[in-house]
Amino acid sequence: MVFHIDGDDVRSLSRTSFEAIDIAEANIEEWIIQNPSMLGEELLVVASQYAKFDRTTERPDVLALDPEGKLVVVELKRDRADNTTDLQAIKYASYCSTISAEELQQDYRTFWNERGDHEQLTPEDVGERFAEFLGDEVASTAGDGYAEFALDDRPRILLAAGSFGPEITTPVIWLEREFGMDITCVELEAHRTEGEDVYVSSRRVLPIPEAEEYMAKRREKERQQSRSSTRAERAITVLLEAGIVEEGDIVVFDEGSVPDDTDRRFDPDDNFWRGRITGKTGRSDNVKWLENGAEYSFTKLAQTVLEETTGREFNVNGYPYWRHTKYDMTLTELRKTEVGDIDW
Structure with a gap:
């Protein structure tokens, strides 16, 4: 049970479905673009419905970057993740593995300039944003163009859905443990008050607690290996x-x-x-x-x-x-x- 607390006023929130309250997948996608922390971590959104792959019209829902310089392919499902959600995301990750750091920044600039939410971004503006987000340990910029950083060629996968069944969780756990794939599953839950106010919560369901120690050690190893590569002076x-x-x-x-x-x-x-x-x-x-x-x-x-x-x-x-x-x-x-x- 989830409760909304307002001073001494306590109201219970009833779990509902996004379908029941007429929320479309496109609405959730826009929420994440505007506030990616909804997915439970710090992300820099680069694009949505990314369509720059050769010989395919398939598009990942959201393409983002995490603070370690890894691409994050986000695949969204409004309700229960279907049987092919993980396979879709794996394909998108493979497509994205060849994107360069400069191409990624060019795509970021195009995406945000086309939205028209703010003044048009220059390459210098984009370079500063990426350098600030990634930090001095990962990126550098001379202030005259795009940031310089080593973009990891093994994108992460983040699946976000209303729920996940064993047809998704079982292969995800196997891929993580046996092949070191970085896959996260986040459940997005809709709740409604008696007054019809809507609240959304997110909860990471994978990696499961039993796998946390293993995954933490693997991520730390990747961080150390990544930092040993050539990059800006600390x-x-x-x-x-x-x-x-x-x-x-x-x-x-x-x-x-x-x-x-x-x-x-x-x-x-x-x-x-x-x-x-x-x-x-x-x-x-x-x-x-x-x-x-x-x-x-x-x-x-x-x-x-x-x-x-x-x-x-x-x-x-x-x-x-x-x-x-x-x-x-x-x-x-x-x-x-x-x-x-x-x-x-």
């Missing part, structure tokens, strides 16, 4: 070499990035929310967590803090989450600031 290296930050400097978790559903009160003086820069520039030793004295990368520590306070898994880039106490700026903001612009 923000911490640039900041240390420029003398902007030093060994021993304190960083505090950015209060604005604390999730609404955290079960721990934010306190900038609490060691749980604080770290000390180590002065090291490896992949896992940039910052010492004052809570336990262990060393992490800024990304891994951000993920650890977020996961411990919410019980949910996060896939984020770390630099925007840590604020330097001396400058009162995040490490991402510091990275973008020229040395001469800082008030010493």
Whole structure:
């Protein structure tokens, strides 16, 4: 049972179907374009009904990018996922595997410019958006065109539907465990009050809890392998070499990035929310967590803090989450600031 709480007023929400309340699949697609966090994670929507494949008219519902630089192929079903939903998405993922980073940004620019929701985007605008979304660990831009980053050639698959039967969940689990395919299933549920107000909730149903440890280890391995490839110099290296930050400097978790559903009160003086820069520039030793004295990368520590306070898994880039106490700026903001612009 789901309840809507408004002060002392508690109203039960009755689960219904999207069909029953006259919601079309196109409506759900538009909701996701406008608010992709509905799918339970941070995504940058690149296009919908993507139609640039050779020799086929098939189109994935939504094409997006996650913070690790992986394409995400989103396949939507308004009600129960049918028997071919997973196969459709696998085909779309194979079609998308050859898209380059520049092509993806060109497609993003075309899609959003054609919608006319805002001023026309230039390549520089798009490059800045992608670089900001992906963070300094993944992307770089000189400000004169599209961002540079290594686009993973193994797209993720995200299936979103009103419900999933064993004809979908069984092959998905098998593909994950035996072949390492990154497939997520998210149930979208419609609820209605007695006053006919409609609410939508989302719930990840796969990977199932029993597979979480396995999937977490596999994703961490992929992150490490991806980061060992050629990419922009890490923000911490640039900041240390420029003398902007030093060994021993304190960083505090950015209060604005604390999730609404955290079960721990934010306190900038609490060691749980604080770290000390180590002065090291490896992949896992940039910052010492004052809570336990262990060393992490800024990304891994951000993920650890977020996961411990919410019980949910996060896939984020770390630099925007840590604020330097001396400058009162995040490490991402510091990275973008020229040395001469800082008030010493």
